[in-house]
Amino acid sequence: MANTVIIGAQWGDEGKGKLVDLLTERADGIVRFQGGNNAGHTLVVEGKKVVLHLIPSGVLHQGKTCMIGNGVVLDPEVFCKEIDTLGEQGVPVGPDRLMVSLRTHIIMPYHKILDAARESSKIKGNKIGTTGRGIGPCYEDKMSRIGIRAGDFLDEDLLRRKIEAALPEKNALFAMYGAEQLDVDQVFEQIIPFARRVVDYIDDVPAKIQGLQAEGKSVLFEGAQGTHLDIDHGTYPFVTSSSTVSGNAAAGSGCGPATIEEVVAVVKAYTTRVGEGPFPSELEDAVGDHLGEKGAEFGATTGRKRRCGWLDLVVMRESVRLNSPTGIAMTKLDVLGGLEELKICVGYDYKGQRIEYPPQDQHGLAEVAPIYESLPGWNEDISDITSFDALPANARAYIARVEEVLDVPVSIVSVGPGREQTIIR
Known part of the structure; x- marks a missing residue:
């Protein structure tokens, strides 16, 4: 390969x-x-x-x-x-x-505390929807050149010194957010049992x-x-x-x-999003409920319910532009089964004009209206189908339209969660 x-x-x-x-x-x-x-x-x-x-x-x-x-x-x-x-x-x-x-940066206990404290302090509407797992603060320390890397676990004295250097700033932030202060020994003792296994x-x-x-x-x-x-x-x-x-x-x-x-660009046959942020093709109706329930749309990490909507080929055009995919893998095609009419977003109405790519300004995507094409759905259960030609004609037409709009072949089609429920063209 x-x-x-x-x-x-x-x-x-x-x-x-x-x-x-x-x-x-x-x-x-x-x-x-x-x-x-x-x-x-x-x-x-x-x-x-x-x-x-x-x-x-x-x-x-x-x-x-x-x-x-x-x-x-x-x-x-x-x-x-x-x-x-x-x-x-x-x-x-x-x-x-x-x-x-050796150069992988390490999420420390103080990163998780800081992540959760920041998010909880924000008013509704300004929340990012972070998982609170310390990801962002860890990347911040990486860019600030004060991060702890996996290779530091090989020298426990160095690890302790780096924790000591990081804590004054973190404790100042904790004081601002009303979080508990940390000391070097506390953090070191918490991290060292895992560090000794990671080495x-x-x-x-x-x-x-x-x-x-x-x-x-x-x-x-x-x-x-x-x-x-x-x-x-x-x-x-x-x-x-x-x-x-x-x-x-x-x-x-x-x-x-x-x-x-x-x-390979992996694309769900419809669109989902977890957390906050604009979502032009979001469905807050019975169809959205159908996609969420049949697709079991709950986050694997957080358990949060995913927002569901029609397939948005405008954001997909941007993905093609940014990633240069040689092929598309379309997943969860089976979830669309049972819907009489399917829609795909092929453009946006933005300030009275049709656009083919998402607006580049920060608030633009929240101000667009999706332009849809309608395609006929299918009722057949496709979860056991193993060849592309055996798919219902309307399912093949749906995939063909995606390929036509994006000018990228759909080389893999997933019709269920199992490893064997995959069609390779």
């Missing part, structure tokens, strides 16, 4: 985990390149549900090297718990199968990627969240704290951009 990046093309929750799990069979190495445990990938293998937040989805396949890149922020407690949970489910994960980059997994991820390439082996790059949650290109300020687009796969892993050969 070519070196491939898997990205979400909407606001996350597109089903990337299933695609990574599926394509891992053809890859030799799998690397997660951004985000933290604010993302959750839900996999269903042989009827058993597995939810992963940090460890790459490819861990369910034996003989594969899974890596957590420097672009990720890692909560060591969550990391250890995930390893333990996988072990309890019969999937042992040792350092021979999983490695963490077994720390390794040189860029060198491993280079080694796989030298051996003619392939690497799969796994992203989290979605394109329109990107810190630069998403619906700011209702975004995540990292770059989610395909171009960040190289920077967040430690390899050159020429390493990347293919980009």
Whole structure:
């Protein structure tokens, strides 16, 4: 398999985990390149549900090297718990199968406290919808050059000194928000049991990627969240704290951009969004309820109910422009079954003019009106269909219209949550 990046093309929750799990069979190495445990990938293998937040989805396949890149922020407690949970489910994960980059930044206890304190202090309407897991504050420390990295766990004296250097500023912020003060010993004792376990997994991820390439082996790059949650290109300020687009796969892993050969954009057959922010095609009616209930639209990480709407090809055009996908993987096509009429958003009315791409100003997306095309639906259950030609004619027409508007082939179609419920064209 070519070196491939898997990205979400909407606001996350597109089903990337299933695609990574599926394509891992053809890859030799799998690397997660951004985000933290604010993302959750839900996999269903042989009827058993597995939810992963940090460890790459490819861990369910034996003989594969899974890596957590420097672009990720890692909560060591969550990391250890995930390893333990996988072990309890019969999937042992040792350092021979999983490695963490020395340059991966660490989410500390004070990051989580600060994240929650900030969000709770905001008035309704100004909340970002953060998961409160310390992701943003950890990235802040990274950019401020005071962050703690996985490699620091190898020197406990250095770790303590870096905690001591970070706390004065954090305690000043806690005082402002009315949160409890922390001391060095308290933080050190809280983090050190997990740090001592993480050190077994720390390794040189860029060198491993280079080694796989030298051996003619392939690497799969796994992203989290979605394109329109990107810190630069998403619906700011209702975004995540990292770059989610395909171009960040190289920077967040430690390899050159020429390493990347293919980009698969994962697209849900409709659109969902968790948390705050504009959503032009959102449905707050019986159809929206149908999509939410049939699609089991609840966040894998937070359990929050997802907002549902028609497929928005305007935001998808932007995703194509930002990611240069060589193919689209469409998930949850089966959820549309039973709807007599389907709609896709093909343009926006913005200040009296039709536009084909989202407005670039901060508030523009909240001011657009979607322009829809209608297509006939289908009633057949497609969850057991294994070939594209066997899909109902209206389902094939729906996919064909998406391909026509975006000028990108839909190469993979998912018709259910199971690994086997996938059509590869």
